[in-house]
Amino acid sequence: MSKGMRILITNDDGIDSEGIRLLERVALQFSDDVWVVAPDGERSGAGHAISISHPIRIRKRDDRxxxxxGTPTDCALLGIHELIAGKQPDVVLSGVNRGPNLAEDVTYSGTCSAAMEGAVLGIPAIALSQFYRYQGQLHWPTAERYAPVVLEQLLNMDWQHGQFVNVNFPECPPEDVKGIRVTRLGLRPGGSFRPVGRVxxxxxxxxxxxxxxxxGGHELENDLQAIRDNEVSVTPLRLDMTDYHGMERLRTLF
Structure with missing residues (x-):
């Protein structure tokens, strides 16, 4: 992609979050045509939800x-179809999320879902997240140092329709990062989310x-292990969630 590419930025932490400001600073290293369309407040866990039963209100902060x-997916749709004049974005960047989007998190994540919507519309899309434990230290300098390194390669690769990429930065200072690992999605044991009753x-x-x-998920090639090893995890994903091995098993039944 050229220096003149058009970049749409969104997230699920909200337009005033530190992570989206960081990502805009990084994006401006690659292009001066950067637009931000993001929720007016936090929408973490929104998944790939779209607002179909109530109107979506927009507040214009400035020209870009x-x-x-609305949801992160609403933001991607509005940015791509309505709010950016002239031509569609060349790439959608979603993040930098405050917290991990690893393994099955991808199915809940508004950050990843905004990137997924870009992929649905045939636009290269990348979700970026900074690993963080509750009440732990947020290593934003790690994302700020390594996001340009990762984006330099991803923005120039040969993208296929229906593809998006999920990037996670490890929970350590930038000088302790061991490298960048191409990974697959891990899978934790069940039980990450539990309802807790109150009165x-x-x-x-x-x-x-x-x-x-x-x-859980201690396997060398997955994203969970890469983060444990203080490596940046880069996971290529596709919209096609078909279980092809499962198809073969089902054909024996039907």
């Missing part, structure tokens, strides 16, 4: 920054969803 009362002051029950990632 738009805050959206409010009027004695009415309610629930929080507690996040507690179980240890």
């Amino acid at each position: 920054h738009f805050a959206v009362q 409010d002051e009027r004695h009415v029950p309610y629930w929080w969803i507690k996040i507690n990632f179980p240890d």
Whole structure:
């Protein structure tokens, strides 16, 4: 891609998050045609949801920054189809997310889903996340140093329709990063999310969803292990989620 490429940035942490400001600084190293269309507040865990039962309101911050009362996927759709004048973006960048998007996280993640929507529309798309444990230290300098290194390669590769890439930066200072590993999605043991009951002051029950990632997925080629080894994880993904081995098994049944 050329220096004149058009870049659309979004995320699920909101337009005022540190991660999206970081990603915009990085994107401006590659192009001066950078647009930000992002939720007006946090939409973590929104998945690939779209707003089909209520209107979406937009607040224009300036000519290239738009805050959206909607999901990350709404933001990708509005940026691609409505808010960017002249031509569609050449690439969609989603992030940098505050926290990991590894293994099965991809199915819940608004960050990854915004990139997925780019892939649906045939636009190269990359999701980026900085690993972080609750109440731990956020190593934003790691993402800021390594995002340009990763994007330099990804923005110039031969993209196929329906493909997007998921990038995770490890939980360590930049000087402790061991390298960049191309990975596949890992799989943790079940039980990352649990409803925890509470009772409010009027004695009415309610629930929080507690996040507690179980240890697991210790396999050399997967994204979980790369992050444990202080490596940047780069995972190519496709919209086609067909289980091809499962097809063969099912053909014996039908």
